[in-house]
Amino acid sequence: GTNEKTLIEIIANRSNKQRQAIRESYKQAFGRDLMKDIKSEIGGNFCDLAIALMEPSALFDAKCLYGAIKGVGTTETTLVEILASRTNQQIKEIREVYKKEYKHELEKDITGDTSGDFRKLLVSLNNGARDGSPPNEEHAKIDAESLYKAGEKKMGTDEATFNRILCTRSFGQLREIFRQYKKISKKDIIKAIESEFSGDIEMALKMVVRIAECPPSFFAKRLHDSMKGAGTKDDALIRLVVTRSEVDMVEIKERFQAMYKSSLEKFIKGDTSGDYEKLLLAVIS
Incomplete structure:
Protein backbone atom coordinates (compact mmCIF):
# COMPACT_ATOMS: atom_id res chain seq x y z
CA GLY A 1 0.00 0.00 0.00
CA THR A 2 1.15 3.54 -0.60
CA ASN A 3 1.80 5.92 2.19
CA GLU A 4 0.67 9.08 0.42
CA LYS A 5 1.90 11.34 3.20
CA THR A 6 5.45 9.97 2.90
CA LEU A 7 5.33 10.19 -0.87
CA ILE A 8 4.29 13.83 -0.70
CA GLU A 9 7.05 14.64 1.79
CA ILE A 10 9.72 12.89 -0.26
CA ILE A 11 8.72 14.37 -3.61
CA ALA A 12 7.77 17.90 -2.58
CA ASN A 13 10.74 18.86 -0.47
CA ARG A 14 13.41 17.91 -2.99
CA SER A 15 14.95 19.55 -6.02
CA ASN A 16 14.52 17.83 -9.38
CA LYS A 17 18.15 16.78 -9.22
CA GLN A 18 17.58 15.12 -5.84
CA ARG A 19 14.49 13.36 -7.18
CA GLN A 20 16.58 11.82 -9.96
CA ALA A 21 18.96 10.50 -7.31
CA ILE A 22 16.00 9.05 -5.38
CA ARG A 23 14.83 7.19 -8.50
CA GLU A 24 18.31 5.76 -8.92
CA SER A 25 18.67 4.58 -5.33
CA TYR A 26 15.14 3.16 -5.36
CA LYS A 27 16.08 1.04 -8.35
CA GLN A 28 19.25 -0.15 -6.62
CA ALA A 29 17.48 -0.93 -3.36
CA PHE A 30 14.36 -2.64 -4.71
CA GLY A 31 15.24 -3.58 -8.27
CA ARG A 32 12.13 -1.73 -9.41
CA ASP A 33 11.20 1.41 -11.25
CA LEU A 34 9.81 4.04 -8.87
CA MET A 35 7.78 5.71 -11.65
CA LYS A 36 6.03 2.43 -12.50
CA ASP A 37 5.34 1.78 -8.82
CA ILE A 38 3.86 5.26 -8.37
CA LYS A 39 1.63 4.74 -11.42
CA SER A 40 0.40 1.38 -10.17
CA GLU A 41 -0.37 2.67 -6.67
CA ILE A 42 -2.06 6.02 -7.26
CA GLY A 43 -4.14 7.61 -9.99
CA GLY A 44 -5.73 10.77 -11.31
CA ASN A 45 -4.26 14.24 -11.01
CA PHE A 46 -2.27 13.26 -7.93
CA CYS A 47 -0.45 10.65 -10.00
CA ASP A 48 0.07 13.04 -12.95
CA LEU A 49 1.59 15.65 -10.64
CA ALA A 50 3.83 13.15 -8.83
CA ILE A 51 5.12 11.76 -12.13
CA ALA A 52 5.66 15.26 -13.56
CA LEU A 53 7.77 16.16 -10.52
CA MET A 54 9.83 12.97 -10.87
CA GLU A 55 10.65 13.48 -14.56
CA PRO A 56 13.94 15.18 -15.43
CA SER A 57 13.00 18.82 -16.17
CA ALA A 58 14.00 18.80 -19.85
CA LEU A 59 12.06 15.59 -20.47
CA PHE A 60 8.96 17.00 -18.80
CA ASP A 61 9.20 20.13 -21.00
CA ALA A 62 9.71 17.93 -24.07
CA LYS A 63 6.62 15.88 -23.19
CA CYS A 64 4.55 19.04 -22.67
CA LEU A 65 5.66 20.34 -26.08
CA TYR A 66 4.90 17.00 -27.71
CA GLY A 67 1.45 16.98 -26.14
CA ALA A 68 0.86 20.57 -27.28
CA ILE A 69 1.81 19.69 -30.87
CA LYS A 70 0.39 16.20 -31.21
CA GLY A 71 -2.65 16.46 -28.96
CA VAL A 72 -6.10 17.20 -30.31
CA GLY A 73 -5.56 20.60 -31.91
CA THR A 74 -2.25 22.30 -31.29
CA THR A 75 -2.14 24.13 -27.97
CA GLU A 76 -0.42 27.25 -29.26
CA THR A 77 -0.10 29.08 -25.96
CA THR A 78 1.73 26.15 -24.35
CA LEU A 79 4.33 26.12 -27.14
CA VAL A 80 5.04 29.82 -26.65
CA GLU A 81 4.95 29.64 -22.85
CA ILE A 82 7.67 26.99 -22.77
CA LEU A 83 9.88 28.08 -25.67
CA ALA A 84 9.85 31.78 -24.77
CA SER A 85 10.61 31.38 -21.06
CA ARG A 86 13.46 28.86 -21.00
CA THR A 87 17.18 29.67 -21.14
CA ASN A 88 19.29 28.90 -24.23
CA GLN A 89 20.82 25.97 -22.37
CA GLN A 90 17.42 24.59 -21.35
CA ILE A 91 16.16 24.82 -24.93
CA LYS A 92 19.22 22.97 -26.16
CA GLU A 93 18.57 20.19 -23.63
CA ILE A 94 14.87 20.07 -24.51
CA ARG A 95 15.72 19.64 -28.20
CA GLU A 96 18.17 16.81 -27.43
CA VAL A 97 15.77 15.00 -25.10
CA TYR A 98 12.89 15.47 -27.54
CA LYS A 99 14.86 13.84 -30.33
CA LYS A 100 15.85 10.95 -28.08
CA GLU A 101 12.29 10.42 -26.86
CA TYR A 102 10.35 10.87 -30.12
CA LYS A 103 12.97 9.99 -32.76
CA HIS A 104 12.52 13.25 -34.65
CA GLU A 105 13.49 16.89 -34.37
CA LEU A 106 11.32 19.25 -32.34
CA GLU A 107 11.69 21.87 -35.08
CA LYS A 108 10.27 19.47 -37.65
CA ASP A 109 7.22 18.78 -35.49
CA ILE A 110 6.71 22.51 -34.91
CA THR A 111 6.91 23.37 -38.61
CA GLY A 112 4.67 20.45 -39.52
CA ASP A 113 1.94 21.65 -37.21
CA THR A 114 1.98 25.45 -37.49
CA SER A 115 2.12 27.95 -40.33
CA GLY A 116 3.00 31.47 -41.42
CA ASP A 117 4.53 34.07 -39.13
CA PHE A 118 3.62 32.08 -36.04
CA ARG A 119 5.67 29.14 -37.33
CA LYS A 120 8.65 31.44 -38.00
CA LEU A 121 8.48 32.84 -34.48
CA LEU A 122 8.40 29.36 -32.90
CA VAL A 123 11.36 28.22 -35.01
CA SER A 124 13.31 31.29 -33.85
CA LEU A 125 12.44 30.65 -30.20
CA ASN A 126 13.36 26.98 -30.62
CA ASN A 127 16.85 28.03 -31.75
CA GLY A 128 17.50 29.27 -28.21
CA ALA A 129 19.78 32.06 -29.37
CA ARG A 130 19.13 34.90 -26.93
CA ASP A 131 22.03 37.26 -26.47
CA GLY A 132 23.58 37.11 -23.00
CA SER A 133 25.28 40.50 -22.79
CA PRO A 134 24.13 43.19 -20.32
CA PRO A 135 21.50 45.74 -21.42
CA ASN A 136 22.77 48.56 -23.63
CA ILE A 201 1.25 35.67 -34.15
CA GLU A 202 -0.35 38.54 -32.20
CA MET A 203 -0.95 36.22 -29.23
CA ALA A 204 2.60 34.87 -29.40
CA LEU A 205 4.37 38.23 -29.68
CA LYS A 206 2.35 39.57 -26.75
CA MET A 207 3.29 36.52 -24.68
CA VAL A 208 6.98 37.02 -25.45
CA VAL A 209 6.68 40.68 -24.39
CA ARG A 210 4.91 39.76 -21.14
CA ILE A 211 7.48 37.10 -20.29
CA ALA A 212 10.35 39.50 -20.99
CA GLU A 213 8.76 42.29 -18.95
CA CYS A 214 8.15 40.23 -15.82
CA PRO A 215 8.16 36.41 -15.79
CA PRO A 216 6.55 36.13 -12.30
CA SER A 217 3.59 38.33 -13.36
CA PHE A 218 3.20 36.36 -16.58
CA PHE A 219 3.16 33.03 -14.72
CA ALA A 220 0.87 34.34 -11.97
CA LYS A 221 -1.67 35.18 -14.67
CA ARG A 222 -1.22 31.77 -16.33
CA LEU A 223 -1.84 30.08 -12.98
CA HIS A 224 -4.90 32.22 -12.37
CA ASP A 225 -6.23 31.38 -15.87
CA SER A 226 -5.81 27.67 -15.17
CA MET A 227 -8.16 27.90 -12.18
CA LYS A 228 -10.65 30.67 -12.90
CA GLY A 229 -14.15 29.92 -14.17
CA ALA A 230 -15.73 26.50 -14.29
CA GLY A 231 -13.43 23.50 -14.12
CA THR A 232 -9.69 23.50 -13.53
CA LYS A 233 -7.28 23.07 -16.42
CA ASP A 234 -5.24 20.54 -14.49
CA ASP A 235 -2.62 19.88 -17.14
CA ALA A 236 -1.81 23.61 -17.18
CA LEU A 237 -1.86 23.88 -13.38
CA ILE A 238 0.49 20.89 -13.05
CA ARG A 239 2.84 22.15 -15.77
CA LEU A 240 3.08 25.64 -14.27
CA VAL A 241 3.60 24.51 -10.69
CA VAL A 242 6.19 21.90 -11.68
CA THR A 243 8.19 24.03 -14.11
CA ARG A 244 8.33 27.17 -11.95
CA SER A 245 8.77 25.48 -8.57
CA GLU A 246 12.57 25.85 -8.57
CA VAL A 247 12.71 29.04 -10.62
CA ASP A 248 10.57 31.91 -9.35
CA MET A 249 7.69 30.50 -7.29
CA VAL A 250 8.29 32.89 -4.38
CA GLU A 251 8.00 35.89 -6.72
CA ILE A 252 5.03 34.34 -8.54
CA LYS A 253 3.16 33.99 -5.23
CA GLU A 254 3.88 37.64 -4.40
CA ARG A 255 2.69 38.81 -7.82
CA PHE A 256 -0.39 36.56 -7.59
CA GLN A 257 -1.37 38.11 -4.26
CA ALA A 258 -0.87 41.64 -5.63
CA MET A 259 -2.75 40.97 -8.87
CA TYR A 260 -5.72 38.97 -7.54
CA LYS A 261 -5.95 40.11 -3.91
CA SER A 262 -5.91 36.47 -2.88
CA SER A 263 -3.16 33.95 -2.33
CA LEU A 264 -2.19 31.23 -4.78
CA GLU A 265 -2.67 28.76 -1.89
CA LYS A 266 -6.25 29.90 -1.44
CA PHE A 267 -6.97 29.44 -5.13
CA ILE A 268 -5.48 25.95 -5.14
CA LYS A 269 -7.47 24.97 -2.03
CA GLY A 270 -10.68 26.20 -3.62
CA ASP A 271 -10.03 24.37 -6.86
CA THR A 272 -8.43 21.04 -5.98
CA SER A 273 -8.81 18.39 -3.29
CA GLY A 274 -7.28 15.37 -1.56
CA ASP A 275 -3.68 14.28 -2.01
CA TYR A 276 -3.47 16.24 -5.27
CA GLU A 277 -4.22 19.45 -3.36
CA LYS A 278 -1.76 18.51 -0.59
CA LEU A 279 1.07 17.85 -3.04
CA LEU A 280 0.41 21.08 -4.98
CA LEU A 281 0.49 23.09 -1.73
CA ALA A 282 3.66 21.33 -0.58
CA VAL A 283 5.42 22.08 -3.89
CA ILE A 284 4.61 25.79 -3.85
CA SER A 285 5.34 26.24 -0.14
Whole structure:
Protein backbone atom coordinates (compact mmCIF):
# COMPACT_ATOMS: atom_id res chain seq x y z
CA GLY A 1 0.00 0.00 0.00
CA THR A 2 1.15 3.54 -0.60
CA ASN A 3 1.80 5.92 2.19
CA GLU A 4 0.67 9.08 0.42
CA LYS A 5 1.90 11.34 3.20
CA THR A 6 5.45 9.97 2.90
CA LEU A 7 5.33 10.19 -0.87
CA ILE A 8 4.29 13.83 -0.70
CA GLU A 9 7.05 14.64 1.79
CA ILE A 10 9.72 12.89 -0.26
CA ILE A 11 8.72 14.37 -3.61
CA ALA A 12 7.77 17.90 -2.58
CA ASN A 13 10.74 18.86 -0.47
CA ARG A 14 13.41 17.91 -2.99
CA SER A 15 14.95 19.55 -6.02
CA ASN A 16 14.52 17.83 -9.38
CA LYS A 17 18.15 16.78 -9.22
CA GLN A 18 17.58 15.12 -5.84
CA ARG A 19 14.49 13.36 -7.18
CA GLN A 20 16.58 11.82 -9.96
CA ALA A 21 18.96 10.50 -7.31
CA ILE A 22 16.00 9.05 -5.38
CA ARG A 23 14.83 7.19 -8.50
CA GLU A 24 18.31 5.76 -8.92
CA SER A 25 18.67 4.58 -5.33
CA TYR A 26 15.14 3.16 -5.36
CA LYS A 27 16.08 1.04 -8.35
CA GLN A 28 19.25 -0.15 -6.62
CA ALA A 29 17.48 -0.93 -3.36
CA PHE A 30 14.36 -2.64 -4.71
CA GLY A 31 15.24 -3.58 -8.27
CA ARG A 32 12.13 -1.73 -9.41
CA ASP A 33 11.20 1.41 -11.25
CA LEU A 34 9.81 4.04 -8.87
CA MET A 35 7.78 5.71 -11.65
CA LYS A 36 6.03 2.43 -12.50
CA ASP A 37 5.34 1.78 -8.82
CA ILE A 38 3.86 5.26 -8.37
CA LYS A 39 1.63 4.74 -11.42
CA SER A 40 0.40 1.38 -10.17
CA GLU A 41 -0.37 2.67 -6.67
CA ILE A 42 -2.06 6.02 -7.26
CA GLY A 43 -4.14 7.61 -9.99
CA GLY A 44 -5.73 10.77 -11.31
CA ASN A 45 -4.26 14.24 -11.01
CA PHE A 46 -2.27 13.26 -7.93
CA CYS A 47 -0.45 10.65 -10.00
CA ASP A 48 0.07 13.04 -12.95
CA LEU A 49 1.59 15.65 -10.64
CA ALA A 50 3.83 13.15 -8.83
CA ILE A 51 5.12 11.76 -12.13
CA ALA A 52 5.66 15.26 -13.56
CA LEU A 53 7.77 16.16 -10.52
CA MET A 54 9.83 12.97 -10.87
CA GLU A 55 10.65 13.48 -14.56
CA PRO A 56 13.94 15.18 -15.43
CA SER A 57 13.00 18.82 -16.17
CA ALA A 58 14.00 18.80 -19.85
CA LEU A 59 12.06 15.59 -20.47
CA PHE A 60 8.96 17.00 -18.80
CA ASP A 61 9.20 20.13 -21.00
CA ALA A 62 9.71 17.93 -24.07
CA LYS A 63 6.62 15.88 -23.19
CA CYS A 64 4.55 19.04 -22.67
CA LEU A 65 5.66 20.34 -26.08
CA TYR A 66 4.90 17.00 -27.71
CA GLY A 67 1.45 16.98 -26.14
CA ALA A 68 0.86 20.57 -27.28
CA ILE A 69 1.81 19.69 -30.87
CA LYS A 70 0.39 16.20 -31.21
CA GLY A 71 -2.65 16.46 -28.96
CA VAL A 72 -6.10 17.20 -30.31
CA GLY A 73 -5.56 20.60 -31.91
CA THR A 74 -2.25 22.30 -31.29
CA THR A 75 -2.14 24.13 -27.97
CA GLU A 76 -0.42 27.25 -29.26
CA THR A 77 -0.10 29.08 -25.96
CA THR A 78 1.73 26.15 -24.35
CA LEU A 79 4.33 26.12 -27.14
CA VAL A 80 5.04 29.82 -26.65
CA GLU A 81 4.95 29.64 -22.85
CA ILE A 82 7.67 26.99 -22.77
CA LEU A 83 9.88 28.08 -25.67
CA ALA A 84 9.85 31.78 -24.77
CA SER A 85 10.61 31.38 -21.06
CA ARG A 86 13.46 28.86 -21.00
CA THR A 87 17.18 29.67 -21.14
CA ASN A 88 19.29 28.90 -24.23
CA GLN A 89 20.82 25.97 -22.37
CA GLN A 90 17.42 24.59 -21.35
CA ILE A 91 16.16 24.82 -24.93
CA LYS A 92 19.22 22.97 -26.16
CA GLU A 93 18.57 20.19 -23.63
CA ILE A 94 14.87 20.07 -24.51
CA ARG A 95 15.72 19.64 -28.20
CA GLU A 96 18.17 16.81 -27.43
CA VAL A 97 15.77 15.00 -25.10
CA TYR A 98 12.89 15.47 -27.54
CA LYS A 99 14.86 13.84 -30.33
CA LYS A 100 15.85 10.95 -28.08
CA GLU A 101 12.29 10.42 -26.86
CA TYR A 102 10.35 10.87 -30.12
CA LYS A 103 12.97 9.99 -32.76
CA HIS A 104 12.52 13.25 -34.65
CA GLU A 105 13.49 16.89 -34.37
CA LEU A 106 11.32 19.25 -32.34
CA GLU A 107 11.69 21.87 -35.08
CA LYS A 108 10.27 19.47 -37.65
CA ASP A 109 7.22 18.78 -35.49
CA ILE A 110 6.71 22.51 -34.91
CA THR A 111 6.91 23.37 -38.61
CA GLY A 112 4.67 20.45 -39.52
CA ASP A 113 1.94 21.65 -37.21
CA THR A 114 1.98 25.45 -37.49
CA SER A 115 2.12 27.95 -40.33
CA GLY A 116 3.00 31.47 -41.42
CA ASP A 117 4.53 34.07 -39.13
CA PHE A 118 3.62 32.08 -36.04
CA ARG A 119 5.67 29.14 -37.33
CA LYS A 120 8.65 31.44 -38.00
CA LEU A 121 8.48 32.84 -34.48
CA LEU A 122 8.40 29.36 -32.90
CA VAL A 123 11.36 28.22 -35.01
CA SER A 124 13.31 31.29 -33.85
CA LEU A 125 12.44 30.65 -30.20
CA ASN A 126 13.36 26.98 -30.62
CA ASN A 127 16.85 28.03 -31.75
CA GLY A 128 17.50 29.27 -28.21
CA ALA A 129 19.78 32.06 -29.37
CA ARG A 130 19.13 34.90 -26.93
CA ASP A 131 22.03 37.26 -26.47
CA GLY A 132 23.58 37.11 -23.00
CA SER A 133 25.28 40.50 -22.79
CA PRO A 134 24.13 43.19 -20.32
CA PRO A 135 21.50 45.74 -21.42
CA ASN A 136 22.77 48.56 -23.63
CA GLU A 137 20.78 51.74 -24.04
CA GLU A 138 22.26 52.76 -27.41
CA HIS A 139 21.50 49.38 -28.97
CA ALA A 140 18.03 49.50 -27.44
CA LYS A 141 17.32 52.83 -29.17
CA ILE A 142 18.34 51.37 -32.53
CA ASP A 143 16.14 48.29 -32.04
CA ALA A 144 13.19 50.38 -30.84
CA GLU A 145 13.53 52.54 -33.96
CA SER A 146 13.64 49.38 -36.12
CA LEU A 147 10.46 48.05 -34.49
CA TYR A 148 8.74 51.40 -35.00
CA LYS A 149 9.73 51.48 -38.67
CA ALA A 150 8.74 47.83 -39.12
CA GLY A 151 5.29 48.32 -37.61
CA GLU A 152 3.43 51.54 -37.02
CA LYS A 153 5.43 53.64 -39.42
CA LYS A 154 4.95 51.60 -42.57
CA MET A 155 2.09 50.27 -44.63
CA GLY A 156 1.93 46.58 -43.89
CA THR A 157 4.06 45.15 -41.13
CA ASP A 158 7.57 43.77 -41.41
CA GLU A 159 7.19 40.68 -39.21
CA ALA A 160 10.80 39.56 -39.59
CA THR A 161 12.09 42.54 -37.61
CA PHE A 162 9.75 41.84 -34.69
CA ASN A 163 10.72 38.19 -34.82
CA ARG A 164 14.46 38.89 -34.88
CA ILE A 165 14.45 41.37 -32.02
CA LEU A 166 11.95 39.61 -29.74
CA CYS A 167 13.63 36.22 -30.14
CA THR A 168 17.31 37.13 -29.91
CA ARG A 169 17.58 39.95 -27.34
CA SER A 170 17.90 39.22 -23.63
CA PHE A 171 14.91 39.97 -21.39
CA GLY A 172 16.81 42.85 -19.77
CA GLN A 173 17.61 44.30 -23.18
CA LEU A 174 14.00 43.86 -24.33
CA ARG A 175 12.75 45.80 -21.30
CA GLU A 176 15.07 48.66 -22.30
CA ILE A 177 13.90 48.40 -25.94
CA PHE A 178 10.25 48.59 -24.84
CA ARG A 179 11.04 51.71 -22.76
CA GLN A 180 12.72 53.36 -25.74
CA TYR A 181 9.86 52.29 -28.00
CA LYS A 182 7.34 54.10 -25.83
CA LYS A 183 9.41 57.30 -26.09
CA ILE A 184 9.45 57.15 -29.89
CA SER A 185 5.94 55.88 -30.50
CA LYS A 186 3.94 57.30 -27.58
CA LYS A 187 2.18 53.94 -27.31
CA ASP A 188 3.47 50.85 -25.60
CA ILE A 189 4.72 47.81 -27.48
CA ILE A 190 1.67 45.67 -26.59
CA LYS A 191 -0.70 48.26 -28.11
CA ALA A 192 1.53 48.44 -31.18
CA ILE A 193 1.46 44.65 -31.59
CA GLU A 194 -2.33 44.64 -31.20
CA SER A 195 -2.75 47.18 -33.97
CA GLU A 196 -0.23 45.54 -36.32
CA PHE A 197 -0.85 41.81 -35.89
CA SER A 198 -3.72 39.39 -35.45
CA GLY A 199 -4.36 35.73 -34.66
CA ASP A 200 -1.68 33.37 -33.36
CA ILE A 201 1.25 35.67 -34.15
CA GLU A 202 -0.35 38.54 -32.20
CA MET A 203 -0.95 36.22 -29.23
CA ALA A 204 2.60 34.87 -29.40
CA LEU A 205 4.37 38.23 -29.68
CA LYS A 206 2.35 39.57 -26.75
CA MET A 207 3.29 36.52 -24.68
CA VAL A 208 6.98 37.02 -25.45
CA VAL A 209 6.68 40.68 -24.39
CA ARG A 210 4.91 39.76 -21.14
CA ILE A 211 7.48 37.10 -20.29
CA ALA A 212 10.35 39.50 -20.99
CA GLU A 213 8.76 42.29 -18.95
CA CYS A 214 8.15 40.23 -15.82
CA PRO A 215 8.16 36.41 -15.79
CA PRO A 216 6.55 36.13 -12.30
CA SER A 217 3.59 38.33 -13.36
CA PHE A 218 3.20 36.36 -16.58
CA PHE A 219 3.16 33.03 -14.72
CA ALA A 220 0.87 34.34 -11.97
CA LYS A 221 -1.67 35.18 -14.67
CA ARG A 222 -1.22 31.77 -16.33
CA LEU A 223 -1.84 30.08 -12.98
CA HIS A 224 -4.90 32.22 -12.37
CA ASP A 225 -6.23 31.38 -15.87
CA SER A 226 -5.81 27.67 -15.17
CA MET A 227 -8.16 27.90 -12.18
CA LYS A 228 -10.65 30.67 -12.90
CA GLY A 229 -14.15 29.92 -14.17
CA ALA A 230 -15.73 26.50 -14.29
CA GLY A 231 -13.43 23.50 -14.12
CA THR A 232 -9.69 23.50 -13.53
CA LYS A 233 -7.28 23.07 -16.42
CA ASP A 234 -5.24 20.54 -14.49
CA ASP A 235 -2.62 19.88 -17.14
CA ALA A 236 -1.81 23.61 -17.18
CA LEU A 237 -1.86 23.88 -13.38
CA ILE A 238 0.49 20.89 -13.05
CA ARG A 239 2.84 22.15 -15.77
CA LEU A 240 3.08 25.64 -14.27
CA VAL A 241 3.60 24.51 -10.69
CA VAL A 242 6.19 21.90 -11.68
CA THR A 243 8.19 24.03 -14.11
CA ARG A 244 8.33 27.17 -11.95
CA SER A 245 8.77 25.48 -8.57
CA GLU A 246 12.57 25.85 -8.57
CA VAL A 247 12.71 29.04 -10.62
CA ASP A 248 10.57 31.91 -9.35
CA MET A 249 7.69 30.50 -7.29
CA VAL A 250 8.29 32.89 -4.38
CA GLU A 251 8.00 35.89 -6.72
CA ILE A 252 5.03 34.34 -8.54
CA LYS A 253 3.16 33.99 -5.23
CA GLU A 254 3.88 37.64 -4.40
CA ARG A 255 2.69 38.81 -7.82
CA PHE A 256 -0.39 36.56 -7.59
CA GLN A 257 -1.37 38.11 -4.26
CA ALA A 258 -0.87 41.64 -5.63
CA MET A 259 -2.75 40.97 -8.87
CA TYR A 260 -5.72 38.97 -7.54
CA LYS A 261 -5.95 40.11 -3.91
CA SER A 262 -5.91 36.47 -2.88
CA SER A 263 -3.16 33.95 -2.33
CA LEU A 264 -2.19 31.23 -4.78
CA GLU A 265 -2.67 28.76 -1.89
CA LYS A 266 -6.25 29.90 -1.44
CA PHE A 267 -6.97 29.44 -5.13
CA ILE A 268 -5.48 25.95 -5.14
CA LYS A 269 -7.47 24.97 -2.03
CA GLY A 270 -10.68 26.20 -3.62
CA ASP A 271 -10.03 24.37 -6.86
CA THR A 272 -8.43 21.04 -5.98
CA SER A 273 -8.81 18.39 -3.29
CA GLY A 274 -7.28 15.37 -1.56
CA ASP A 275 -3.68 14.28 -2.01
CA TYR A 276 -3.47 16.24 -5.27
CA GLU A 277 -4.22 19.45 -3.36
CA LYS A 278 -1.76 18.51 -0.59
CA LEU A 279 1.07 17.85 -3.04
CA LEU A 280 0.41 21.08 -4.98
CA LEU A 281 0.49 23.09 -1.73
CA ALA A 282 3.66 21.33 -0.58
CA VAL A 283 5.42 22.08 -3.89
CA ILE A 284 4.61 25.79 -3.85
CA SER A 285 5.34 26.24 -0.14
